[in-house]
Amino acid sequence: MKILETECLVIGGGPGGYTAAFYAADHNIKTTLIERYPRLGGVCLNVGCIPSKALLHLAALKEETKELETIGIGSKDFKINLAKTRTHKGNIVQKLTGGLNQLAKARKVNVINGVATFIDANNVLVKENNEETRIVFNQAIIAAGSRPIIPKSLALNTDRVMTSTGALDLKDIPEKLLVIGGGIIGMEMGYVYASFGSAVTMVEALPHIGTGIDRDVFTPLERKLKRLFKSIQPNTTVSKITQKGNKIIATFTPNEPKSAADNSSHSSQNTTAEFDRVLVSVGRRANSDLLDLEKAMVHTDDHGFIKVDNQLRTNVSNIYAIGDIVGNPMLAHKASREAHIAVEALMGKKTTFDNIVIPNVIYTDPEVAWAGMTEAEVKEQNIPYKTGVFPWAASGRALAIGKTAGTTKIIFHSETERLLGVAMCGTGAGELIAEAVLAIEMGAVVSDITETIHAHPTLSETFLEAAEAGHGLSTHYFSRKR
Ligand code: FAD
Ligand code: NAI
Numbered sequence: 264m265k266i267l268e269t270e271c272l273v274i275g276g277g278p279g280g281y282t283a284a285f286y287a288a289d290h291n292i293k294t295t296l297i298e299r300y301p302r303l304g305g306v307c308l309n310v311g312c313i314p315s316k317a318l319l320h321l322a323a324l325k326e327e328t329k330e331l332e333t334i335g336i337g338s339k340d341f342k343i344n345l346a347k348t349r350t351h352k353g354n355i356v357q358k359l360t361g362g363l364n365q366l367a368k369a370r371k372v373n374v375i376n377g378v379a380t381f382i383d384a385n386n387v388l389v390k391e392n393n394e395e396t397r398i399v400f401n402q403a404i405i406a407a408g409s410r411p412i413i414p415k416s417l418a419l420n421t422d423r424v425m426t427s428t429g430a431l432d433l434k435d436i437p438e439k440l441l442v443i444g445g446g447i448i449g450m451e452m453g454y455v456y457a458s459f460g461s462a463v464t465m466v467e468a469l470p471h472i473g474t475g476i477d478r479d480v481f482t483p484l485e486r487k488l489k490r491l492f493k494s495i496q497p498n499t500t501v502s503k504i505t506q507k508g509n510k511i512i513a514t515f516t517p518n519e520p521k522s523a524a525d526n527s528s529h530s531s532q533n534t535t536a537e538f539d540r541v542l543v544s545v546g547r548r549a550n551s552d553l554l555d556l557e558k559a560m561v562h563t564d565d566h567g568f569i570k571v572d573n574q575l576r577t578n579v580s581n582i583y584a585i586g587d588i589v590g591n592p593m594l595a596h597k598a599s600r601e602a603h604i605a606v607e608a609l610m611g612k613k614t615t616f617d618n619i620v621i622p623n624v625i626y627t628d629p630e631v632a633w634a635g636m637t638e639a640e641v642k643e644q645n646i647p648y649k650t651g652v653f654p655w656a657a658s659g660r661a662l663a664i665g666k667t668a669g670t671t672k673i674i675f676h677s678e679t680e681r682l683l684g685v686a687m688c689g690t691g692a693g694e695l696i697a698e699a700v701l702a703i704e705m706g707a708v709v710s711d712i713t714e715t716i717h718a719h720p721t722l723s724e725t726f727l728e729a730a731e732a733g734h735g736l737s738t739h740y741f742s743r744k745r
Contacts, residue, residue, distance in 0.1 A: 265396040267373075269295035271609065272387065272400035274379045274554070277305020279586030279598030280406035281363055286606045287404075288370040295373040295398060297389055303363040303374065304356075306408055306587075307595040310428040313359060315451055316626055317352045318431070322458035323628035326491075330665060343459055349433055379407075381559040384579050402581045402609045405561075405569060406598065407554060409547040409587035417443065417543050419504055423511050424541045427452060436460050437539035439493075441513055443501050445472025447625055448544035450484075453492060454627045456542075462493040464536070468500045468518060468545075473625075477637045479652065480686040483668040484631050502533070510537045549588045566590075573615045574608035575601050583609060597621050620684075622700050624693035629668050632696035635684030635703050638674055647677040651709070651733025653725050655689050657740045660720035666690040671725040673699075673709070673733055680708040685729075691722055698726060709733050 273284040276298030284296040302309055331337040367374050375398075377391030387403070389396045411426035422429060430452045438461065442453045445467030457463040465472065465488075472488070472495060473481050489495060502516040515534045549567045556563065562570050562578045569577055569584040576583050583605040586598030600618060607614035620634040641648045655661040655669030669689025675682050685699035702712060712730035717723045731737040 265394070266399065267295065267375075267396060268399045269293055269373065270401050271295070271606075272398055272403040273297070273406060274387070274403065275305060275406035275408055275586070275588075276300075276303040276363075276374070277406060277408050277586060277598065278307045278595040279408070279588075279602050280305065280404070281367070282599040283404045283406060283585060283602035283606055284372045285366060285370055286603055287609075288372045290606065290610060292606075292610070294370075295375060295400070296367065297375050297377060297379040297387070297398075299376070299378045301376055302360040303367065304360040305406075308359050308363070309356060310431055312595050314352050314356055314431045315427070315455075317355050318348070318433070318455045319451060319626045319628075321348060321351075322455045325458045326628060334665070343436070345433060345435065352431075352433075378553075380553075380555040381561070382555075384559040384561075384582060400581075403583070404575075404602070404605050404609070405554065405577075405582065405584040405588060406586045406602070407550045407588050409549050409593055411543065412546045412548050413543055414545065416502060417504055417541075417545075419506060419511070421506055421511075423506065423509070423539070424504065424543060426543055430456070430542050438462060439464070439538045439540075441466070441501070441511070441536070441538040441541045443541065443543050444545040445469075445495065445497070446474075446544060446546065449542065450488065450625055450627060452542055452544065454488070457491040463491070464494050464496065464538070465492055466496045466499040466501055466515060468498070470497050472497065473631075475637070476625075476631060477633060477639070477672060477684075477686040479638070480633065480670050480672050480688045481631060483629050483655075483670060483688045484625065484627060487627070487629065487668065504541060507537075510539065511541050512537055513541065547587065547593055549590075551588055564590075573617070575605040575616065576608060581609075592621055592623065594621060594623070618704065620700055620703050622696050624696065626693060629666070629689045630692040631686070631688045632692040633684065633686035634696055634700045635682070636674060637684055637686065638672075641674055641683055646683065648674055648683060649677045649733055650674050651729045651731070651737075653729040653732050653737060653740055655722075655725055657728070657737075658720075658722065658725050659739075660722050660724065661689065663720065664690070666722075669722075669725070671695075671729040673712075673726075673729045675709050675733060680710070682707050682709070682712075685726070687725070689722065689725070695723055695726065698723060 270293040271287045273296045287294045328341045377389040379387045436459045440461040442449045442465040453463045498518045503514040568590040585601035587593040622634040625631040651673045653671045656667040661667045671687045674684040717727040728737045
């Protein structure tokens with residue numbers, strides 16, 4: 264068996280792992296990065312953020328052609344060449360992941376392909392094909408990510424039942440697609456397939472899709488999805504799926520309504536329906552069970568997330584963990600921020616994960632983006648607050664580009680006027696939220712926004728006007744409530 268020594272060992276080559284490895288190497292730390300797949304980039308670059316956004320961009324273009332026809336440009340006869348679409352997506356992924364290998368090389372990060380498992384708190388075993396290497400490390404950062412949850416009742420041995428990875432392969436455009444789970448993956452991939460022509464049925468166990476998102480702001484997207492999808496069935500669980508030839512038969516079980524309001528169309532009967540493909544998007548679980556963590560005495564919580572402190576250090580002092588494997592939100596930008604903190608901590612710097620907010624974005628069109636507290640959370644915590652809301656129908660820029668389906672909302676402390684949360688729905692909301700994130704991190708108050716000059720005509724003015732609306736003084740939106 265080969266034996267290697269390293270100062271810093273990183274397990275997992277996703278946005279958490281490669282960021283940590285690069286940052287450590289940039290600080291002249293001898294670094295080894297282990298990744299089980301031939302390509303760096305993890306879920307995000309290979310089967311997550313990047314390929315899904317490539318397809319969502321095409322889907323948004325497709326949707327736009329429908330709108331263009333109404334103003335006299337283009338035609339609805341928009342054809343999709345699936346083979347070309349797959350190549351386009353593959354080229355983007357290839358370019359980005361290939362770039363990572365070059366960046367690793369330039370920094371002299373030793374990248375090893377293989378599956379790592381712990382031997383103890385200073386050694387891992389890396390297996391690739393029949394070769395085994397023992398790596399002795401001083402410090403380790405675990406960034407081994409997560410994988411989709413597939414409940415037993417939905418586990419069927421056929422590629423007609425897909426996780427997000429299978430859905431991104433885009434083998435065909437199924438006539439009827441069932442999406443189980445109305446979370447982010449369900450909405451994004453459902454949007455892609457519905458735009459490309461599938462009749463999408465979405466079922467969600469809870470009373471609403473997009474649980475946890477501010478309802479005022481989510482409404483424009485919800486309306487769009489209701490138009491685009493064949494049906495959205497909340498309060499419903501798929502209790503069984505079976506295969507009959509090329510079809511999947513799903514049994515829908517209605518959940519008990521939680522309130523009288525949910526009861527309007529409640530039926531207690533199971534129903535069945537036939538689909539060509541099924542996407543299971545009911546959440547993801549940590550990969551902590553694949554690492555023999557117990558041999559290094561590293562502890563996990565009841566959900567399988569590795570327990571860490573605010574420096575991302577585990578209960579074992581020379582072992583850190585970052586990214587999806589330490590818990591929600593499972594987002595690439597959270598993983599890469601944690602990577603920096605962990606590397607700084609292992610260098611002995613006084614650093615801590617003290618970010619106030621982590622932005623979330625749903626990359627449909629319209630996009631939904633939010634940062635900080637929602638109105639429901641503020642209410643629940645009895646924080647005195649006010650809101651400012653600006654509808655995009657009153658934005659000159661939104662009108663000029665035909666993108667009026669949108670809302671920008673701010674939530675602020677009614678005494679200190681400090682921003683507590685911002686949520687936006689509309690085209691490009693994912694880009695616009697960056698200003699709100701910076702404002703919250705800098706402790707901005709409402710007048711910091713109203714006194715900042717925003718270029719005209721831009722969609723960024725919707726943030727300015729929402730702040731003005733918070734004072735009852737929005738220029739382009741008059742509300743009697745002021
Ligand atoms: P991962 O990216 O999962 O990387 C972990 C790596 O570790 C993997 O490459 C894995 O092969 C490797 N590994 C695991 N075990 C071992 C082992 N024992 N030995 C060696 N290697 C191992 N997030 C966003 O912020 N924005 C988005 O738009 C977005 N879109 C998404 C779309 C989809 C369809 C999915 C599924 C996810 C999306 N995410 C998005 C989430 C994002 O992909 C994850 O939050 C992010 O990849 C987490 O990074 P990570 O480094 O923690 O783990
Ligand atoms: P999710 O947790 O966002 O949503 C899962 C949904 O499925 C929930 O609404 C849940 O109530 C529902 N559900 C659970 N069990 C069910 C059942 N048996 N029947 C019907 N509904 C059921 O998980 P999802 O969509 O799989 O995404 C996983 C993670 O990936 C996200 O939490 C996010 O962190 C990350 N992601 C981020 C993206 C982004 O930032 N744009 C895009 C895609 C994924």
